Amino acid sequence: MILSSVIETIGKTPLVELSRIRDVLKLDGRLLAKLDYLNPGFSKKDRAAKETIEAARARGELAKGQTVVELTSGNMGTGLAIVCGVLGHPFVAVMSEGNSEERARMMRALGAQVIMVPQAKGSKPGEVSGEDLALVDVEAQRLTKELSAFRADQFERFENTQAHETGTAPEIWEQSGGTITAFCDFVGSGGTLGGCARFFADHDVRCYGVAPDNKEHPIQGGGYDMPDLIHLKTANLAGTETVSGQDAAKYAQLLARHEGIFGGYSAGANLAAAVQLLRGPEAGGVVAFLVCDSGLKYLSTDLWSEMHAQ
Ligand SMILES: Cc1ncc(COP(=O)(O)O)c(C=O)c1O
Secondary structure (H helix, E strand, C coil), X not given: CCCCCHHHHCCCCCEEECHHHHHHCCCCCEEEEECHHHCCCCEXXXXXXXXXXXXXXXXXXXXXXXXXXXXXXXXXXHHHHHHHHHHCCCEEEEEECCCCHHHHHHHHHCCCXXXXXXXXXXXXXXXXXXXXXXXXXXXXXXXHHHCCCEECCCXXXXXXXXXXXXXXXXXXXHHCCCCCCEEEEECCCCHHHHHHHHHHHHHCCEEEEEXXXXXXXXXXXXXXXCCCCHHHCCCCCCEEEEECHHHHHHHHHHHHHHHCCCECHHHHHHHHHHHHHHCCCCCCCEEEEECCEEHHHHCCCCCCCCCCCC
């Protein structure tokens, strides 16, 4: 089959059983990983980018050739750069200097203009805080006004959750033959967890948030310590698993070494949380999670330089 553009390759990612890790860790239950790092922008955020831009164009809210602006940790921006590039919209990504440099390079290669915002006083490179993100938001708001642009607004717009309610979650349900009993996801905007939780609510799948155990952490893409996320307001979550930055790295390394799956920090955080669930409230169950992005996005970070996994 010949597709009309790369946008059509977004979603429908494979679901893989982690039986090697299950055996190494002697777990009671099953782990299923959804390989969203195989999307064209190498992250799950391609789904939200596609849904948001296509819906805004269909509604007439985004005019032909109009500029798009978004605050991003790099992944939403990469998805938007791809979708906007193909559909003919100039795209401006606003990102914290705390996010890894390869993300900015990739967005520029895809045609985006990338504005880097200095971190708040006291913040560390590689560790983007809620405060850092607030500074990025101020700049994104200013640019949206100045350029009369469309703001993709992943923290506000419904399409961010919709992409996962109508895509990610039903795909997992169908691919697993309706066998999963729990799902967990590291929270950034909460779009993935909120959208999946809406679908899974009708299928008796318990949904858990994943959060860092510390305000300062290396898990890019989330863990901003925002208690009032719109996308999680109506989600009926079973609980939240906390994970240390060191465990996120250790489990990302386990995933690479034993399963050949090269994910980023948040994939490691999700796996660590899924293992905690099988060792706790979900013992004997089937836990699904996302490999949110590619380990290639972290070659300049400590993720692959310090080996934590045995
Ligand atoms: C690598 C990574 N993991 C997790 C998340 C969090 O996903 P969500 O915004 O759907 O909560 C993001 C969001 O940008 C991300 O880039």
